[in-house]
Amino acid sequence: MSTQKLFDTKVLRVKPESIKFSPNAFLDGSLPTILDPNTEVALREAARIIRDTDDTVAFPTETVYGLGGSSLNDDSVLNIYKAKNRPSDNPLISHISSIDQLNRKIYGDTNLHPSELLKHIPKSYHNLINTLWPGPLTILLPVPPHDTNTLSKLTTADQPTFAVRIPSNPVARALIALSDTPIAAPSANASTRPSPTLASHVYHDLQGKIPLILDGGACKVGVESTVVDGLCSPPLLLRPGGFTYEDIRYVGGEFWANCKVESTKSVKADEKVRTPGMKYKHYAPSAKVVLLLPSDDKDKEKKLELFKQLFSKEIHDNPGVQKIAILTTKYLDNIKDSELENYKNCDLIIKTLGHDGEEIQANLFAELRQVDETDKVDLIFVEGIPEEEEGLAVMNRLRKAAANNCIAF
Template sequence: MYLRRYFLTMKSKALFDTKVLKVNPLSIRFSPTAHIDGSLPIISDPETEAALLEAARIIRDTDETVAFPTETVYGLGGSALNDNSVLSIYKAKNRPSDNPLITHVSSIDQLNRKIFNQTHLSDASLFDNIPAIYRPLISSLWPGPLTILLPVSSSDCSTLSKLTTADQPTFAVRIPANPVARALIALSDTPIAAPSANASTRPSPTLASHVYHDLKDKIPMILDGGACKVGVESTVVDGLCNPPMLLRPGGFTYEEITKLGGEAWSHCKVENKKTVEEGERVRTPGMKYRHYSPSAKVILLIPYTKDNIINGKENKMLMLNRLIKTELQANKNIHKIAILTSLKLQDSNLQSSILNDPDFCSTTFIIERLGQTGEEIQANLFAALRKVDETDNVDLIFVEGIGEEGEGLAVMNRLRKAAANNCIQF
């Protein structure tokens, strides 16, 4: 009811003339301790500095939002301390109000001052608001694509908008590594609530052009800092429960969390819910509702395990051939098909088994190569889904999945959601 009342009172706003401002990440430099003490960046490029100061003013002084690059995906940010700013995020994305947001800070100092309302802390007490279980992780992985859950401070001194937490007793927070994101947060001196800067349910944006496609006229500004390096959202962990849990796989792998977290994280569990019940609260984004989905139907080809493997590449090609024919027979409106390949499907086999098949003479095929390593596939995934859906306008997408070790856990998490669990053992 708390959130619903806010949405009922929210006024409609005129469309924006969305500005896209180029910024140069290489012109932004932080001191080695800036993520702890909050010291401001040095920016050598005047145009980048001017764009960041304008964006910081919007975040700090208005109820509006700014899209900006992080190392993971582009984020849509508003002040995490301002209910109306958070509402602007939900409105621009058409995002369900019970889907919590991650709060981004530029430093431990800012976390203490702005969220926990504590100033003049000594060096010894600087980390007091962060439970000890997280400290090995953040000492190695912040700034970076790691989000942790912290308890919301008591209502008497809490400054965080309840709309960021979906009115829950915990909030999600991280310090991003991308210099544009860090500079924006630092210059505004405002914790920024920021989900991915896409229309709700769409694939996450890794380029400013993806943001413009989804949110043109809905937000005032996009900071264009180039392509995101990681390509999927941050890893979210919960150290407030026992054993700790990996709630969402992302930019850091499960293996890195268990290795760097120390003994307590060696027993870390992975959240494996496939569905969430109606009305059930979730502690992190990405656990509820449709996500990462193109307009076209997506079929995920899940690799067989070592215990249940089929023989040879030829069988894979014959199986894909049959799957395509089944889809064409079921839907006569399929004329253009995309095949997103990763590790096993080779060009020569596709050419002989699929592209040269006379049964497919009236069908156009688009082949996109995701990469040869987990990091490459992760970085290219959302951009490839958007290209074949928005630029090539395909009617059907087949995606070759990968194993779930390393980056594969996050890749397959996103692909299962993109395919709405329309998965076939392959």
């Protein structure tokens, strides 16, 4: 790879609420109406960068902030990898604004009849996309034939399938629509770090490495999209995310009733993966993370006593620790530092991630970044939650953040 360019990174505030789409825009590609002039100027500048240059732009989605470049342009994709310091065999999701754009820009079909709109999307996905697009759902599709394929091989990691979704965040949708370019966009963080849910997280990691960040406020979902493979039978949930496994089975219909969950714990160095997040270290703070795995025991007093023992052991085994964070969910939510013996002169930060799955999911990355980057703790305890509904995605991220440093609790 060539030397990475240096930028004076601009952060432009945009107003998502000022962007309006027609109900059928995600099908026919109708452009949005943008009521705020400053938002329109910022979006058109970002769209120009995506469409006319090889550079990248960070922008909000409903899941996390993405770092976008043209899915069709090798140099743009290379610049994504450079900015993130991301391994180039890790495939990227292509974000589109409409199914019309998918047909025109990726499959090269420019004059399809409205009845042929879903020509390139297998029937196995129709129930899902009719209900869950636009939204945090990514599907795998076959790469177009060689003579018509426009996707960069760097987007697909030279595989026979590619990942695609239509985001629901109006800033993301408008950017893709105005550029009329499928946008390859992993999370806008330095590789291995917790994903960004605020523009300030992006600036922390990528300042000087990208020209522009669109600041559309906090991301609502807080974890990446759900990735599914409906090209095989039974179908697979490859990555849990913004839609739950239960959502997929319920909405997908009969074909998805026997959906399996990808359970691969490790991937060989030379093995290709079909979706981001399966192969490399992900979501990890600089501080050591200890994940407390929930057990069937619901006795709160027993859990508090067990945590005190675990806490004391970690302090004893790590004498250099000076600052500790405890991120709680259910059983530790009322714990006080006075209850924890043997923490010597350590500073303690005790924060709740939330009390239900959606709240915990939305807060997860932001709280990990807060205690790691701002509070600069040395050790983070995180109280896990059951792996059902949103808990499947939450625990998927936390296991990776903890590098499987997990303790039954």
